[in-house]
Amino acid sequence: MGAFAYVAPTRLDEALTVLSEHASQGRRAQVMAGGTDLLVQMRSVDREPRTIVDIKKLAETNRLDLASDPIFIGAAIPSAVLNENADFVALLPGLAEAADLIGSTQIQGRATLGGNLCNASPAGDTIPAMIAVGAVCVIAGRGGTRRLPVEDFVTGVGTKALRPDELLLGLEVPKPAPRSGDAYLRFIPRTEMDIAVAGCGVSVTLDDSGTCTAARVGIGAVAPRALLVPAAAEALIGSKLDDAALAAAGRACSEASSPITDKRGTADYRRKVVGVLCRRAGAIARDRARGN
Amino acid sequence: MTKLHVTTSINGEEVDFLCEPQQTLLEVLRETLGRTGTKEGCATGDCGACSVLINDRLVCSCLVLAAEAQGQQVTTVEGIASEEGLHPIQQKFLEHAALQCGVCTPGLVIAAKALLDRDPDPDETTIRYWLAGNLCRCTGYDKIIRAVQDAAKTLAHPA
Numbered sequence: 001m002g003a004f005a006y007v008a009p010t011r012l013d014e015a016l017t018v019l020s021e022h023a024s025q026g027r028r029a030q031v032m033a034g035g036t037d038l039l040v041q042m043r044s045v046d047r048e049p050r051t052i053v054d055i056k057k058l059a060e061t062n063r064l065d066l067a068s069d070p071i072f073i074g075a076a077i078p079s080a081v082l083n084e085n086a087d088f089v090a091l092l093p094g095l096a097e098a099a100d101l102i103g104s105t106q107i108q109g110r111a112t113l114g115g116n117l118c119n120a121s122p123a124g125d126t127i128p129a130m131i132a133v134g135a136v137c138v139i140a141g142r143g144g145t146r147r148l149p150v151e152d153f154v155t156g157v158g159t160k161a162l163r164p165d166e167l168l169l170g171l172e173v174p175k176p177a178p179r180s181g182d183a184y185l186r187f188i189p190r191t192e193m194d195i196a197v198a199g200c201g202v203s204v205t206l207d208d209s210g211t212c213t214a215a216r217v218g219i220g221a222v223a224p225r226a227l228l229v230p231a232a233a234e235a236l237i238g239s240k241l242d243d244a245a246l247a248a249a250g251r252a253c254s255e256a257s258s259p260i261t262d263k264r265g266t267a268d269y270r271r272k273v274v275g276v277l278c279r280r281a282g283a284i285a286r287d288r289a290r291g292n
Numbered sequence: 293m294t295k296l297h298v299t300t301s302i303n304g305e306e307v308d309f310l311c312e313p314q315q316t317l318l319e320v321l322r323e324t325l326g327r328t329g330t331k332e333g334c335a336t337g338d339c340g341a342c343s344v345l346i347n348d349r350l351v352c353s354c355l356v357l358a359a360e361a362q363g364q365q366v367t368t369v370e371g372i373a374s375e376e377g378l379h380p381i382q383q384k385f386l387e388h389a390a391l392q393c394g395v396c397t398p399g400l401v402i403a404a405k406a407l408l409d410r411d412p413d414p415d416e417t418t419i420r421y422w423l424a425g426n427l428c429r430c431t432g433y434d435k436i437i438r439a440v441q442d443a444a445k446t447l448a449h450p451a
Contacts, residue, residue: 006296006313006359032357039355040336042314052313054360080349104425105403106340106352192424193338 002027008054012140012169018053020142020165029053031167033061033076034110036103037119053167060140060169061114066091070136070172075114079126083108092173093288094182094201094281098129101186104193114168120154120225123196127154127226129184131218132201135173141166151218151228177214179206181288183281186220187273189264196221197265200253200277202285204236210290212236217249217282222257222274229256232278241286249282250275300361302327303371311358318342318353320361321368329369331395333427340426343399344368350406352425369398372405380446381405381439390439392430400426404440412448416441 009015022029028050032038038052055061061076066087073082079099082088089096095113102111102125116124117137130150137148142165150171154160162168176182186199199220207213217232231252239245259270295310302325311320318335321327321344333341335354342353345367372379381404384390391397400423407414407422414422419440420433428436 003294004313006357008360008362034355035357035360036337036355039316039357043335049314052357054357056360078349103337104340105406105422106343106350106425107337107355109346109349109351110355192421 002049004049005051006054007051008057010057012058012060015053015055015058015167016140016142016165018051019167022051023164027051029164031055031118033112033115033118034078035115036107036111037115037121055167063170064088069175071175072138072170072172073113073135074170075118075168076112078109079111079113080105080108082113091176092133092182094184094203094285095126095129095133095135095173098126098184098186098199098201101125101184113171117150117153117171118160118162118168120156120158120160122157122224122226123199123221124226125184125186125196125199125220128199128218128220129182129201130171130173131226131228132184132203132216133173133176133182134203134216135171138169138172139166140169145169147172149228151226154225157224176203176292177205179208179289179292180204180214181285181290181292183284183288185277185281185284187277195264198222198257198259198270198274198277199226200274200281202236202249202278202281204241204282204285204289206241206286206289210240212239212241212245212286215249217253217278219253219257219274219278222253222259222270224258227256229253229278231256236282241282243279246279246282250277250279253278296359298359298362300364300366302366303368304365309358313357313359315358316354317344317356317358317361317366320358321353324358327368327370329398331398333395333399338425338427339396340399340403340423341396343402343426345402345406348406348409350403367402369401372401379405380450381408381443384439384443384446385436388435388439388442390431390435391428396426396428396430400428400436404443407440408444408447413444414440
Protein backbone atom coordinates (compact mmCIF):
# COMPACT_ATOMS: atom_id res chain seq x y z
CA MET A 1 0.00 0.00 0.00
CA GLY A 2 1.56 3.27 -1.08
CA ALA A 3 0.87 6.75 0.17
CA PHE A 4 -1.08 9.62 -1.25
CA ALA A 5 0.85 12.36 -3.00
CA TYR A 6 -0.17 15.56 -4.75
CA VAL A 7 1.68 17.27 -7.57
CA ALA A 8 0.64 20.29 -9.63
CA PRO A 9 3.09 20.49 -12.53
CA THR A 10 3.35 23.73 -14.44
CA ARG A 11 4.82 22.15 -17.57
CA LEU A 12 3.29 19.42 -19.69
CA ASP A 13 6.53 17.42 -19.91
CA GLU A 14 6.71 17.35 -16.10
CA ALA A 15 3.14 16.05 -15.89
CA LEU A 16 3.82 13.38 -18.51
CA THR A 17 7.04 12.34 -16.73
CA VAL A 18 5.13 11.85 -13.47
CA LEU A 19 2.50 9.76 -15.26
CA SER A 20 5.00 7.62 -17.18
CA GLU A 21 7.20 7.02 -14.12
CA HIS A 22 4.20 5.88 -12.15
CA ALA A 23 3.06 3.66 -15.01
CA SER A 24 6.47 2.03 -15.42
CA GLN A 25 6.83 1.46 -11.66
CA GLY A 26 3.32 0.06 -11.34
CA ARG A 27 2.29 2.92 -9.05
CA ARG A 28 -1.06 4.55 -9.41
CA ALA A 29 -1.39 8.13 -10.56
CA GLN A 30 -4.66 9.89 -11.31
CA VAL A 31 -5.13 13.11 -13.21
CA MET A 32 -7.34 15.69 -11.52
CA ALA A 33 -8.99 18.68 -13.20
CA GLY A 34 -11.94 20.07 -11.20
CA GLY A 35 -11.94 17.11 -8.82
CA THR A 36 -15.72 17.15 -8.31
CA ASP A 37 -16.05 13.45 -9.11
CA LEU A 38 -12.56 12.37 -8.06
CA LEU A 39 -12.67 13.66 -4.49
CA VAL A 40 -16.08 12.12 -3.85
CA GLN A 41 -14.91 8.76 -5.22
CA MET A 42 -11.66 8.97 -3.23
CA ARG A 43 -13.64 9.20 0.01
CA SER A 44 -16.19 6.51 -0.81
CA VAL A 45 -15.79 3.78 -3.41
CA ASP A 46 -12.08 4.05 -4.22
CA ARG A 47 -9.87 4.92 -1.26
CA GLU A 48 -6.65 3.43 -2.62
CA PRO A 49 -3.65 5.75 -2.16
CA ARG A 50 -2.34 7.31 -5.35
CA THR A 51 -0.51 10.31 -6.71
CA ILE A 52 -2.93 13.03 -7.74
CA VAL A 53 -1.66 14.96 -10.74
CA ASP A 54 -3.44 18.32 -10.78
CA ILE A 55 -3.48 19.61 -14.37
CA LYS A 56 -4.95 23.04 -13.59
CA LYS A 57 -1.54 24.73 -13.61
CA LEU A 58 -0.75 23.72 -17.20
CA ALA A 59 -1.09 26.38 -19.91
CA GLU A 60 -2.52 24.02 -22.52
CA THR A 61 -5.33 22.61 -20.37
CA ASN A 62 -6.48 26.17 -19.60
CA ARG A 63 -6.38 27.38 -23.20
CA LEU A 64 -9.67 28.45 -24.80
CA ASP A 65 -9.27 29.36 -28.46
CA LEU A 66 -12.56 30.24 -30.11
CA ALA A 67 -10.98 32.07 -33.07
CA SER A 68 -9.20 29.04 -34.50
CA ASP A 69 -10.73 26.24 -36.57
CA PRO A 70 -11.00 23.79 -34.91
CA ILE A 71 -11.97 25.57 -31.71
CA PHE A 72 -9.85 24.40 -28.75
CA ILE A 73 -11.28 23.97 -25.25
CA GLY A 74 -8.71 23.14 -22.57
CA ALA A 75 -9.57 20.13 -20.41
CA ALA A 76 -9.22 22.02 -17.12
CA ILE A 77 -11.50 24.99 -17.83
CA PRO A 78 -14.41 25.08 -15.36
CA SER A 79 -17.88 25.07 -16.89
CA ALA A 80 -18.70 28.36 -15.12
CA VAL A 81 -15.83 30.01 -17.00
CA LEU A 82 -17.11 28.61 -20.30
CA ASN A 83 -20.65 29.76 -19.64
CA GLU A 84 -19.52 33.26 -18.66
CA ASN A 85 -17.92 33.53 -22.11
CA ALA A 86 -20.59 34.99 -24.42
CA ASP A 87 -18.64 33.97 -27.54
CA PHE A 88 -18.48 30.35 -26.39
CA VAL A 89 -22.21 30.26 -25.65
CA ALA A 90 -23.01 31.86 -29.02
CA LEU A 91 -20.80 29.41 -30.93
CA LEU A 92 -21.81 26.18 -29.17
CA PRO A 93 -25.08 26.84 -27.30
CA GLY A 94 -25.92 23.15 -26.98
CA LEU A 95 -22.59 22.25 -25.44
CA ALA A 96 -22.87 25.30 -23.18
CA GLU A 97 -26.32 24.27 -21.96
CA ALA A 98 -25.13 20.72 -21.29
CA ALA A 99 -22.27 22.05 -19.15
CA ASP A 100 -24.70 24.40 -17.42
CA LEU A 101 -26.96 21.48 -16.41
CA ILE A 102 -24.31 19.73 -14.35
CA GLY A 103 -24.44 20.38 -10.62
CA SER A 104 -24.76 23.56 -8.63
CA THR A 105 -23.04 26.92 -8.99
CA GLN A 106 -20.36 25.56 -6.66
CA ILE A 107 -19.80 22.45 -8.80
CA GLN A 108 -19.70 24.49 -11.99
CA GLY A 109 -16.95 26.62 -10.50
CA ARG A 110 -14.72 23.54 -10.62
CA ALA A 111 -16.19 20.89 -12.94
CA THR A 112 -14.75 20.66 -16.45
CA LEU A 113 -15.69 19.15 -19.81
CA GLY A 114 -12.47 17.14 -19.71
CA GLY A 115 -13.31 15.73 -16.29
CA ASN A 116 -16.89 14.91 -17.28
CA LEU A 117 -15.52 12.95 -20.22
CA CYS A 118 -12.74 11.20 -18.27
CA ASN A 119 -15.14 10.24 -15.48
CA ALA A 120 -16.80 8.20 -18.24
CA SER A 121 -20.23 7.98 -16.64
CA PRO A 122 -22.99 6.77 -18.97
CA ALA A 123 -25.00 9.81 -17.84
CA GLY A 124 -22.36 12.58 -18.21
CA ASP A 125 -24.39 15.40 -19.75
CA THR A 126 -21.65 17.00 -21.79
CA ILE A 127 -20.64 13.79 -23.57
CA PRO A 128 -23.62 13.50 -25.99
CA ALA A 129 -23.40 17.27 -26.54
CA MET A 130 -19.70 16.94 -27.43
CA ILE A 131 -20.46 13.99 -29.71
CA ALA A 132 -23.13 16.08 -31.47
CA VAL A 133 -20.70 18.89 -32.30
CA GLY A 134 -18.02 16.48 -33.48
CA ALA A 135 -15.58 17.11 -30.65
CA VAL A 136 -12.22 15.34 -30.84
CA CYS A 137 -10.07 14.54 -27.79
CA VAL A 138 -6.51 15.85 -27.88
CA ILE A 139 -4.45 13.38 -25.85
CA ALA A 140 -0.86 14.00 -24.79
CA GLY A 141 1.65 11.24 -24.11
CA ARG A 142 5.44 10.96 -23.98
CA GLY A 143 5.44 9.92 -27.65
CA GLY A 144 3.48 12.98 -28.77
CA THR A 145 -0.12 13.99 -29.20
CA ARG A 146 -2.90 11.87 -30.63
CA ARG A 147 -6.53 12.59 -31.44
CA LEU A 148 -9.63 10.49 -30.86
CA PRO A 149 -13.29 11.36 -31.52
CA VAL A 150 -15.27 11.76 -28.30
CA GLU A 151 -17.62 8.91 -29.27
CA ASP A 152 -14.61 6.54 -29.27
CA PHE A 153 -13.05 7.84 -26.03
CA VAL A 154 -15.36 6.25 -23.47
CA THR A 155 -15.23 2.47 -23.78
CA GLY A 156 -17.69 1.43 -21.06
CA VAL A 157 -19.01 2.39 -17.65
CA GLY A 158 -16.11 4.31 -16.07
CA THR A 159 -13.54 3.14 -18.63
CA LYS A 160 -11.82 5.09 -21.37
CA ALA A 161 -9.27 4.81 -24.16
CA LEU A 162 -6.59 6.66 -22.20
CA ARG A 163 -3.37 4.91 -21.21
CA PRO A 164 -2.05 5.47 -17.67
CA ASP A 165 0.82 7.56 -19.07
CA GLU A 166 -1.46 9.87 -21.07
CA LEU A 167 -3.63 12.84 -20.22
CA LEU A 168 -6.47 14.63 -21.97
CA LEU A 169 -5.25 18.10 -22.93
CA GLY A 170 -8.50 19.38 -24.33
CA LEU A 171 -11.10 19.14 -27.05
CA GLU A 172 -11.09 20.30 -30.61
CA VAL A 173 -14.47 21.21 -32.08
CA PRO A 174 -14.86 22.05 -35.77
CA LYS A 175 -15.96 25.66 -36.04
CA PRO A 176 -19.70 25.55 -36.81
CA ALA A 177 -20.45 26.35 -40.47
CA PRO A 178 -22.90 29.17 -41.28
CA ARG A 179 -26.56 28.19 -40.61
CA SER A 180 -25.52 25.62 -37.99
CA GLY A 181 -27.04 25.08 -34.58
CA ASP A 182 -26.69 22.63 -31.70
CA ALA A 183 -28.84 21.81 -28.70
CA TYR A 184 -28.82 19.44 -25.73
CA LEU A 185 -31.78 18.28 -23.67
CA ARG A 186 -31.92 15.84 -20.82
CA PHE A 187 -34.80 14.52 -18.79
CA ILE A 188 -34.70 14.57 -14.99
CA PRO A 189 -37.72 14.34 -12.67
CA ARG A 190 -36.99 17.77 -11.16
CA THR A 191 -35.67 21.07 -12.52
CA GLU A 192 -32.13 21.10 -11.10
CA MET A 193 -29.38 19.09 -9.46
CA ASP A 194 -30.02 15.60 -10.75
CA ILE A 195 -28.51 13.01 -13.06
CA ALA A 196 -29.94 12.41 -16.53
CA VAL A 197 -32.58 9.72 -17.03
CA ALA A 198 -31.88 10.21 -20.72
CA GLY A 199 -30.10 12.91 -22.72
CA CYS A 200 -29.73 13.87 -26.38
CA GLY A 201 -27.50 16.32 -28.22
CA VAL A 202 -28.19 17.34 -31.82
CA SER A 203 -26.27 19.56 -34.22
CA VAL A 204 -27.47 20.47 -37.70
CA THR A 205 -26.30 22.58 -40.64
CA LEU A 206 -28.76 23.98 -43.20
CA ASP A 207 -28.31 25.24 -46.76
CA ASP A 208 -29.87 28.44 -48.16
CA SER A 209 -33.20 26.71 -48.74
CA GLY A 210 -33.36 25.36 -45.18
CA THR A 211 -32.50 21.78 -46.15
CA CYS A 212 -30.32 19.94 -43.65
CA THR A 213 -26.92 19.21 -45.17
CA ALA A 214 -25.11 17.85 -42.10
CA ALA A 215 -26.22 16.49 -38.74
CA ARG A 216 -24.87 14.61 -35.75
CA VAL A 217 -26.85 13.12 -32.90
CA GLY A 218 -25.47 11.86 -29.57
CA ILE A 219 -27.45 10.09 -26.85
CA GLY A 220 -26.61 9.62 -23.16
CA ALA A 221 -27.79 7.65 -20.12
CA VAL A 222 -29.48 5.03 -22.32
CA ALA A 223 -26.48 2.71 -22.89
CA PRO A 224 -23.25 1.80 -21.04
CA ARG A 225 -21.69 4.84 -22.72
CA ALA A 226 -22.87 7.85 -24.70
CA LEU A 227 -23.38 6.94 -28.35
CA LEU A 228 -23.22 8.61 -31.74
CA VAL A 229 -26.39 7.66 -33.65
CA PRO A 230 -25.60 7.76 -37.39
CA ALA A 231 -29.11 6.52 -38.30
CA ALA A 232 -30.64 9.54 -36.56
CA ALA A 233 -28.36 11.89 -38.51
CA GLU A 234 -29.31 10.11 -41.76
CA ALA A 235 -32.99 10.71 -40.99
CA LEU A 236 -32.29 14.45 -40.70
CA ILE A 237 -29.91 15.01 -43.62
CA GLY A 238 -31.74 15.97 -46.82
CA SER A 239 -34.91 16.94 -44.95
CA LYS A 240 -36.27 20.34 -43.98
CA LEU A 241 -36.15 19.13 -40.36
CA ASP A 242 -39.93 18.90 -40.38
CA ASP A 243 -41.89 16.88 -37.83
CA ALA A 244 -41.65 13.68 -39.87
CA ALA A 245 -37.85 13.88 -40.14
CA LEU A 246 -37.48 14.71 -36.45
CA ALA A 247 -39.77 11.81 -35.52
CA ALA A 248 -37.71 9.43 -37.66
CA ALA A 249 -34.52 10.62 -35.95
CA GLY A 250 -36.19 10.11 -32.59
CA ARG A 251 -37.12 6.53 -33.51
CA ALA A 252 -33.51 5.91 -34.55
CA CYS A 253 -32.33 7.09 -31.12
CA SER A 254 -34.81 4.82 -29.35
CA GLU A 255 -33.65 1.89 -31.49
CA ALA A 256 -29.96 2.63 -30.85
CA SER A 257 -30.45 2.74 -27.09
CA SER A 258 -29.96 -0.21 -24.72
CA PRO A 259 -30.97 1.29 -21.39
CA ILE A 260 -31.16 -0.28 -17.94
CA THR A 261 -33.96 -0.08 -15.41
CA ASP A 262 -33.01 1.69 -12.18
CA LYS A 263 -34.56 4.07 -9.66
CA ARG A 264 -34.49 6.91 -12.19
CA GLY A 265 -36.55 5.12 -14.82
CA THR A 266 -37.34 1.84 -16.52
CA ALA A 267 -35.61 0.70 -19.69
CA ASP A 268 -38.83 1.09 -21.73
CA TYR A 269 -39.36 4.58 -20.40
CA ARG A 270 -35.80 5.66 -21.17
CA ARG A 271 -36.02 4.20 -24.67
CA LYS A 272 -39.14 6.27 -25.35
CA VAL A 273 -37.89 9.46 -23.69
CA VAL A 274 -34.60 9.55 -25.58
CA GLY A 275 -36.62 9.66 -28.82
CA VAL A 276 -38.72 12.54 -27.53
CA LEU A 277 -35.60 14.42 -26.47
CA CYS A 278 -34.07 13.91 -29.92
CA ARG A 279 -37.16 15.40 -31.61
CA ARG A 280 -37.22 18.39 -29.29
CA ALA A 281 -33.46 19.03 -29.32
CA GLY A 282 -33.53 18.66 -33.10
CA ALA A 283 -36.20 21.38 -33.34
CA ILE A 284 -34.17 23.71 -31.09
CA ALA A 285 -30.98 23.07 -33.09
CA ARG A 286 -32.92 23.73 -36.33
CA ASP A 287 -34.30 27.03 -35.04
CA ARG A 288 -30.85 28.09 -33.90
CA ALA A 289 -29.39 27.17 -37.29
CA ARG A 290 -32.08 29.27 -39.03
CA GLY A 291 -31.02 32.21 -36.88
CA ASN A 292 -27.34 31.81 -37.78
CA MET B 293 3.87 10.44 5.45
CA THR B 294 5.42 13.64 4.19
CA LYS B 295 3.19 16.58 4.82
CA LEU B 296 2.85 19.33 2.29
CA HIS B 297 3.64 22.91 3.23
CA VAL B 298 1.03 25.29 1.84
CA THR B 299 1.08 29.08 1.87
CA THR B 300 -2.22 30.69 1.08
CA SER B 301 -4.29 33.77 1.77
CA ILE B 302 -7.42 33.41 3.89
CA ASN B 303 -9.62 36.49 4.14
CA GLY B 304 -6.69 38.65 3.08
CA GLU B 305 -4.30 37.26 5.69
CA GLU B 306 -1.28 35.13 4.74
CA VAL B 307 -1.60 31.69 6.29
CA ASP B 308 0.81 28.72 6.37
CA PHE B 309 -0.22 25.18 7.11
CA LEU B 310 0.91 21.59 6.78
CA CYS B 311 -1.49 19.07 5.27
CA GLU B 312 -1.65 15.56 3.93
CA PRO B 313 -2.02 15.27 0.16
CA GLN B 314 -5.55 13.85 0.32
CA GLN B 315 -6.88 16.30 2.92
CA THR B 316 -9.59 18.68 1.80
CA LEU B 317 -9.52 22.42 2.24
CA LEU B 318 -12.61 22.03 4.45
CA GLU B 319 -10.79 19.68 6.84
CA VAL B 320 -7.79 21.98 7.09
CA LEU B 321 -9.92 25.11 7.60
CA ARG B 322 -11.88 23.52 10.43
CA GLU B 323 -9.47 21.11 12.06
CA THR B 324 -5.97 22.45 11.40
CA LEU B 325 -6.72 26.16 11.40
CA GLY B 326 -9.69 26.16 13.79
CA ARG B 327 -11.79 28.28 11.44
CA THR B 328 -15.06 26.54 12.11
CA GLY B 329 -17.32 29.11 10.44
CA THR B 330 -17.23 26.96 7.32
CA LYS B 331 -19.49 23.97 7.96
CA GLU B 332 -19.35 20.35 6.93
CA GLY B 333 -22.69 19.05 5.72
CA CYS B 334 -22.55 16.17 3.26
CA ALA B 335 -18.83 16.28 2.35
CA THR B 336 -19.78 15.18 -1.18
CA GLY B 337 -20.48 18.53 -2.85
CA ASP B 338 -24.26 18.27 -2.67
CA CYS B 339 -25.25 20.62 0.17
CA GLY B 340 -23.11 23.75 -0.12
CA ALA B 341 -22.59 24.17 3.64
CA CYS B 342 -18.81 24.27 3.10
CA SER B 343 -18.96 26.96 0.38
CA VAL B 344 -15.98 29.30 0.17
CA LEU B 345 -14.59 31.58 -2.51
CA ILE B 346 -11.28 30.78 -4.16
CA ASN B 347 -10.10 33.75 -6.18
CA ASP B 348 -13.72 35.01 -5.97
CA ARG B 349 -15.05 31.77 -7.50
CA LEU B 350 -17.73 29.97 -5.46
CA VAL B 351 -16.74 26.36 -4.70
CA CYS B 352 -17.38 23.60 -2.16
CA SER B 353 -14.32 23.39 0.09
CA CYS B 354 -15.03 19.67 0.60
CA LEU B 355 -14.23 19.16 -3.09
CA VAL B 356 -10.95 21.11 -3.03
CA LEU B 357 -7.70 19.59 -1.84
CA ALA B 358 -6.02 21.73 0.79
CA ALA B 359 -2.83 21.55 -1.27
CA GLU B 360 -4.62 23.32 -4.11
CA ALA B 361 -4.93 26.45 -1.95
CA GLN B 362 -1.22 27.15 -2.48
CA GLY B 363 -0.90 30.75 -3.69
CA GLN B 364 -4.68 31.27 -3.92
CA GLN B 365 -7.01 33.79 -2.27
CA VAL B 366 -9.54 32.00 -0.07
CA THR B 367 -12.56 33.82 1.38
CA THR B 368 -14.58 32.18 4.16
CA VAL B 369 -17.60 33.38 6.11
CA GLU B 370 -15.22 34.81 8.73
CA GLY B 371 -14.06 37.33 6.11
CA ILE B 372 -17.50 38.71 5.24
CA ALA B 373 -18.22 41.06 8.14
CA SER B 374 -16.10 44.20 8.56
CA GLU B 375 -14.79 46.05 11.61
CA GLU B 376 -17.94 48.18 11.47
CA GLY B 377 -20.30 45.23 11.76
CA LEU B 378 -22.15 42.59 9.84
CA HIS B 379 -22.25 42.56 6.06
CA PRO B 380 -25.70 43.58 4.71
CA ILE B 381 -26.29 39.97 3.61
CA GLN B 382 -25.70 38.75 7.17
CA GLN B 383 -27.83 41.56 8.59
CA LYS B 384 -30.73 40.74 6.27
CA PHE B 385 -30.52 37.03 7.13
CA LEU B 386 -31.05 38.07 10.75
CA GLU B 387 -33.88 40.52 10.01
CA HIS B 388 -35.77 38.06 7.80
CA ALA B 389 -35.16 35.14 10.18
CA ALA B 390 -33.59 33.33 7.24
CA LEU B 391 -31.99 30.76 9.52
CA GLN B 392 -32.92 28.32 12.22
CA CYS B 393 -30.19 25.81 13.08
CA GLY B 394 -27.62 27.87 11.17
CA VAL B 395 -25.54 25.07 9.65
CA CYS B 396 -26.36 26.09 6.08
CA THR B 397 -26.06 29.82 6.80
CA PRO B 398 -22.31 30.39 6.27
CA GLY B 399 -22.51 28.65 2.90
CA LEU B 400 -25.59 30.62 1.91
CA VAL B 401 -24.02 33.91 2.95
CA ILE B 402 -20.91 33.16 0.89
CA ALA B 403 -22.97 31.99 -2.09
CA ALA B 404 -25.23 35.05 -1.91
CA LYS B 405 -22.19 37.31 -1.76
CA ALA B 406 -20.70 35.63 -4.83
CA LEU B 407 -23.99 36.23 -6.66
CA LEU B 408 -24.43 39.87 -5.65
CA ASP B 409 -20.78 40.65 -6.45
CA ARG B 410 -21.46 39.47 -10.01
CA ASP B 411 -25.07 40.53 -10.43
CA PRO B 412 -26.16 43.32 -8.05
CA ASP B 413 -29.82 43.10 -9.12
CA PRO B 414 -30.74 39.43 -9.70
CA ASP B 415 -34.38 38.42 -10.18
CA GLU B 416 -35.93 35.77 -7.95
CA THR B 417 -35.43 32.96 -10.47
CA THR B 418 -31.75 33.82 -10.80
CA ILE B 419 -31.35 33.80 -7.02
CA ARG B 420 -33.12 30.46 -6.68
CA TYR B 421 -31.02 28.78 -9.37
CA TRP B 422 -27.78 30.29 -8.06
CA LEU B 423 -28.53 29.00 -4.55
CA ALA B 424 -29.79 25.58 -5.72
CA GLY B 425 -26.58 24.01 -4.43
CA ASN B 426 -27.13 25.29 -0.88
CA LEU B 427 -29.49 23.03 1.00
CA CYS B 428 -31.42 24.23 4.07
CA ARG B 429 -33.49 21.67 5.95
CA CYS B 430 -35.13 24.18 8.34
CA THR B 431 -36.54 27.38 6.87
CA GLY B 432 -37.85 26.29 3.49
CA TYR B 433 -35.86 28.81 1.43
CA ASP B 434 -38.46 31.54 1.07
CA LYS B 435 -37.06 33.68 3.86
CA ILE B 436 -33.57 33.12 2.50
CA ILE B 437 -34.61 34.40 -0.93
CA ARG B 438 -36.31 37.45 0.65
CA ALA B 439 -33.16 38.17 2.67
CA VAL B 440 -30.97 38.05 -0.44
CA GLN B 441 -33.39 40.31 -2.35
CA ASP B 442 -33.43 42.79 0.52
CA ALA B 443 -29.63 42.68 0.83
CA ALA B 444 -29.36 43.46 -2.88
CA LYS B 445 -31.53 46.56 -2.33
CA THR B 446 -29.45 47.65 0.66
CA LEU B 447 -26.20 47.18 -1.23
CA ALA B 448 -27.54 49.19 -4.17
CA HIS B 449 -28.84 51.99 -1.93
CA PRO B 450 -26.87 52.06 1.34
CA ALA B 451 -28.75 53.91 4.09
